[in-house]
Structure formats: C-alpha cells, structure tokens
Amino acid sequence: MAVLTRSRAAAEGARKSILRFPNEILSMVLEYLSTSELRGLCRTSKRLRSIATPFLYRNIHFRSAGQTVLFIRTTQSQPSESSESLLLHVQEFVVANDKALVGVTSQIIDDLNSVVIKMTKLKHLLLSSKAFIEFTDLLHDSNFEQLQTFRYVLGPAESSTDPEEFLKFLARHRTTLTTLCIDCEEPITFAQSIDLPLLHTYDGPSWALKSLKKSVGSLRSVVLRWQEPDIDYRSPLKQLSKAHSLQTLEIAIVDVSPGRLREPTLLAAVAQYVPHIKTLRFSRPALYGFAFDDLMPMRQHLGRFTALSGLRFAIFRRESVSALNDDLPVLDAWLRVCGTLCMVHLDGMDWRLVDGAWIPSG
Template structure:
C-alpha cells in the first residue's frame, strides 16, 4: 500500500495547481474575473500578477473625481525608465470618463496631469471623454497620436476664440486610418473650417449640424444618431446629406429640449422617407415628456412609411398613458391605429412601441 508522504502530498498539490496551465490559458480564464478578483490575484504571485495586471488596467472607467485622482496618482508613481515596458498605462486599451460630473470644477493642474497620463496610453483603442463642463483637452488633441484608436467621444467648446475645434480636426486627421466611431457633443452650434475625411467611419453620434462636415465620410456610415437642440432645428439638410450614405442601416433621431411645435416627429419622418428610405431601423426619442403626434398626422404618416423598402424596426417614444392622458387625448387613437393598420408583431417595452415585420395594405 502506497504511503502518502509530505513531499508526495506537496507534489500532488503542485500538479493540481492553477499554475500548471500556460499563461495563454490563464489569461483567457482570468478575463472572466471581476476587478476585485484580478486585484487579489495580483497579490498572490509574480506570475499571476504579470498575467492579471494587463487585464486589470485594460479598461479604465472613471466614475468619480476621487477615483480619477487615485488613478492619476497610481500611474504617476510607476517607474518610467528600466521598467517602462511594464508601465500600467501600456495596458490601457479603453479609457472612459463615464460620469459627466467627474471633471466639473477640476483645476488646470489636474487637467494637465490627466492630459499627460492619457497621452502615454500608446495602445489605446477607445477614448471617450465626457464632462458637463468644457474641459481644456487642447494639449491632448494637439500632441497625442494613438495608432490603434477606433472610438473617440469628445465635447467641443463652442466659444469662437477657442482653438479646440481646429485641434479637433487635426486630431481626427491623424487618426483617419483607424477611427471607426465618432461621438461629438456641443452645447451650441459650431462650424469647422473644412470637411472631415474619415474613410473607415461607420458610426456617428452627435449634432445634426456637424454631419455636413462629414460629407467625405458618408459612404461608409452604417449607423447614425442625429441630435437636434435649439437653435439647430434644420432637419432637411442633414437628412438630405444622408441620402449619399448608401450603407446606412440604422438611424436614431434624438430631439433635445425642443417642443413639438418647433420640431415634430411626423415632419421629420416625411424627410426621412424622402431621402433615406433604404434604412432598416428608425427610432425616435425625446429628452422631455412632450408628445409630438396629433390625430391629423396618422394618415400622412402611413403614406410616408409606405415608401420604406427595407424597414424592419420602427420606434416612437410613447410615454405611459397615465402621464399623458390629461395632456393629449390622441394617444389612445395612435395606439389603436398602430395596432389595426399594421400586420405583424408588436411589443410594448418600457414606454416604447416597437413594430417589426409589417406590411402596408
């Protein structure tokens, strides 16, 4: 009968250890670990730390000012000479400021440190910067060059004297060979000095007025989110430009703080049916609780919808009946019209009416 000695027990335990797997397998397994689990693994052994650290810092989402301060302090404390290849910033592929309030009230020194930190993320693929306050990222736009950048979200400063918009164009020009998704935000209308040429761009999300500066990139667009806010309520020009986007499949119309009397869904629907009737998905939404339909709109809307050849999903913002019945008595009529005039499947989800696979008689 075999005797289990201490040395043999240790050998048996070693064979059953997770460390017996190659680094590639361990990395695939650890991708399913949470941030806290990766942080704990970094403290177990040098080998697990070398595997877990790239995963721990691959996606950085900053949700508070304190978290941002700690992140900058951590990265600035790392050695930058002999161990530069092991720097934490080299592992970052996605950097997101996930809360608009993170940088509100930030000092110029803090923003300068943040600029310096982000510029060292040479393997960055997704850069999403957002803030309610207009933050000066001019240095980042001017001096950075991310060879793998695919997604970029930025808040433009609307002041005429600012060089932010010019540096923004130069930044896009440097990344035209990799950029596929562009998200732009601006509180007021802004004008660029020239058009933007992004041959790989397939997704745009931003003000409708910026679309005219993307005319060289329209051919590759597949998904577009157009946001209208005062005083920019010109809906025909951007949609006319999208008539050249032959690959466009999804169009989202977002109306921000504009009353139905100024900009209405049925009116926009008519222009969409005229210029981009080849789209497959069309969605409307509003930032306020105003309802943009009337009884007289129903039959014209039916005629506009008949012009779409490939539409498979249509969504209008229809708010809960109890919240609007006292304001608009046409809501039940519209609801009944959508049920009776369309053949196909419909589903009421979270206050939105989604219609799929229909035919018009």
C-alpha cells in the same frame, strides 16, 4: 482541526494546480474575469498579480473626481518604466460624466493629458465630461495607431481652441477611426471638412454632419441630435441620402421648443431621403411633440420605406387613458403599407409581429 487542515491543503493544492499552467494559458483564462475578480487574483501570488495587472489597466473608466485623482497618484507613484509599461495595456479610456473632472485642479488635468498620451495602444477614447475641460495638449500631441472610437465635448467656439486641434486629431487618425461622437452645445463652423474613410458610426449634432461630406457614404449607424437654435432637419437628412449602407437612424430632439420639430414631420423627411433604412428611432426628453392621434396618419409616410423592420417612438401624448388594444388598429394599418415592419415601440410598450399578429411585451 483535521477538517480545517484538509481544507487548507485542498486550497493550496488548487492554487498550485493553477500555477502549473503557462502564462499564455492563464492569460487566456483571465480574459473572462471581471475587474473585481482580477483584483482578488492579484492578492493571491506575485506571479498571478504580474499576469492579472495588465488586464486591470485594459479598460479605465472614470465616474468621479476621486477616481481621477487616485489614478494619477497611482501612475505617479510607480517607477517611470513600470508606469509606461502598464499604460501600454490600456485599450479603452472613458471619462464617463461631468463628475469625473469637476473640481479637479489644473495640475491634475495636465497630468491626465500627459498620462493618456502614453496610452499608445488605445482603441476607444471617450471624453464625455461637459465641464468644458480643454484637452488641447492631448489633441495636439497624441497619436494612437489603433484608435477606432473617439468621443469629445467641444466647448463654446469663442472661448476654445479645441475645434482646430480637434480637426487635426481626426486627420491623424483618419485611417483607423470607425466611430465618431461629438457633443457641443452651440454650432461651430469647422475650418475644413472631416475626411474619415472608414467611418461607419456617427453620433452628434445634426449641423456637424455637413462637415462629414467625404465620409457620409460609408455610414451604417447614425444618431442625429437637434437642439436650439439648429432646427434645419432637411439638410442633414438630405445629406444622408448618400449613405447607401445606412441601416440604423436615431433622431434625438434634445432641446427644441414645443411644436418646432414634430415626429410626423420628421418621419416624412426620413421617408423622402433615406427610405432604405432598417431601423428608425425617435427620442426626446420632454413630454411634447405629437399626440396619439398623429399615429394613424403616419401610414402614408411609412408606405415609402422599402426595408424598415424596427420603429421606435419613445414618448407621445395620449388624449385619454388608452388600452393596449387601441394600438392594434394603428399597427395593423402600418403593416398594410409597410410589409417589412415587425418590431414597434410605442409609449413604453414593445410590439413584435408573430405569425402575422402583434404581440405586446415589456
């Protein structure tokens, strides 16, 4: 009993010692806690709960419809002033996947729109669900003075009013947006160009890049996604020739018929229009596109790059089971024409140049 008593006393003393610190110091400490740790801290005392609760609302991620419904109920169960005060602490709001909204009622969607609009301190807004839930009210009525990142899924043009509201939303946030991500299954013709002077990161369909004419010059990182029926690869890459600060480019072949967009062809176009990039990545979900025998001839294109240090080919087809040593002649040939190359990813294997020799890892 004596041991238990001392343990309780020690725990009580530790709790009291923490509470001796002013709220400002405690807030600095709480910055480093995980969500589960913050929840545990909320159960220790009223004071710590009042300090920790805003941190719990700082990043909100929905991965299931249950989470969405529970969040709406939680905000509605609190007094209006208290709820609005907590929503002001939200800096990141993410609908992580389709499951977060599929099956929820239209009333929940309406409530979600009205709640997010009150998160006026938002810095990152990522609406990633492809259930084609229209956030028209959110796009129309919101104004986030600190918004830096925006991701949105545009529905089919013929059944959606989103494109027009989408452009208006971007216009209202043109002075703060630095990252724009667009998901859309079909090409849409925007009524006007998109002017985002601070934009440095773009992730979206290749066809939408033509609407970013005024913003291309500041881009530093780009992910271009191709899918049927859009297979025009030259126009977007030619437009990127104006992006003099571009350092990283990823070309993602999302859904294109076999043989229509091949990595050797795309590599040649990238070398022609943006030879100054430092990192180039290719990705595709299907096991087709080009063969192992296409790697060696690529050296003629790699010789045109001036600063390329990292190159990634996610998948390709080998004609036969190949040993790692089969890659070395290819890598050495590439290095002779592109002396800046030092990191290469081939068929699931990472290669690094160390003291003039290629070393495999991974």
